[in-house]
Amino acid sequence: MNNTEKKCKDRIKAEWRDRSADIKKLWALWNEDSDANDDDLGNLNEYGLGFWYTPAEKRRAGYFVWQFSTGGPGDEIRFWTDPQFNLIRAEYWFLDWFDGAHIDVTDNETVRDIWESFFQESTAAEGAFQQSNS
Numbered sequence: 001m002n003n004t005e006k007k008c009k010d011r012i013k014a015e016w017r018d019r020s021a022d023i024k025k026l027w028a029l030w031n032e033d034s035d036a037n038d039d040d041l042g043n044l045n046e047y048g049l050g051f052w053y054t055p056a057e058k059r060r061a062g063y064f065v066w067q068f069s070t071g072g073p074g075d076e077i078r079f080w081t082d083p084q085f086n087l088i089r090a091e092y093w094f095l096d097w098f099d100g101a102h103i104d105v106t107d108n109e110t111v112r113d114i115w116e117s118f119f120q121e122s123t124a125a126e127g128a129f130q131q132s133n134s
Contacts, residue, residue, distance in 0.1 A: 008073075008101035012094045016103060019068060019075060019092065023047070024110045030118070044118065051124060053132040062132075064125060072097040077105065079115055085125045087115045 022041055029036040030044040037043045049067045056062035064079040073096040080089040090111050093102040105111045119125045 008094050008096050008099045011073075011096075012092070012101045012103055015073075015075060015094045016092045016105070020105075020108065020110065023114065027110050027114055027118075044114075051119070051128055053125075053128040055132050064119070064128060066119075077111065078102075079119070079125075081120075081125070085120045085129070087112060087120070090115065 023044075025038060026041055026044040026047055029038060034045070035043065041047065047068075049070060051064065051066050053064050054062055061080055064081070065076050066079070067074070067076040069075055073094060075092070075094050078091045078093060079087060081087055087106070089104070090106045090108070091102045092105045093100060115125075
């Protein structure tokens with residue numbers, strides 16, 4: 001059975017292991033020098049395809065998305081916060097054609113540190129939230 005035949009729920013742990021290794025490496029570099037680049041991954045400031053806020057709908061709370069890839073497959077981290085943008089929950093989502101799975105990564109130290117220092121304190125979260133409501 002190849003990866004395209006496996007369900008996302010069967011693939012997500014390996015996908016998260018690879019993605020989390022990348023962001024951990026970039027986070028360490030960024031903490032040494034925010035302009036530092038990895039030859040393969042680039043810079044944390046440019047990593048991923050985008051960061052935005054998805055507003056709340058009827059029965060779904062709003063959340064922030066840090067998207068890494070799209071299509072089949074795609075992956076991202078979704079962040080739920082309180083009104084002051086303090087992290088409540090973070091989930092890694094792995095999505096493939098008509099399938100998807102997610103795991104809770106709230107307790108991952110790198111994810112929490114990136115949220116607090118890179119998105120919350122830098123006002124990126126506030127800017128994305130305001131942009132979604134304009």
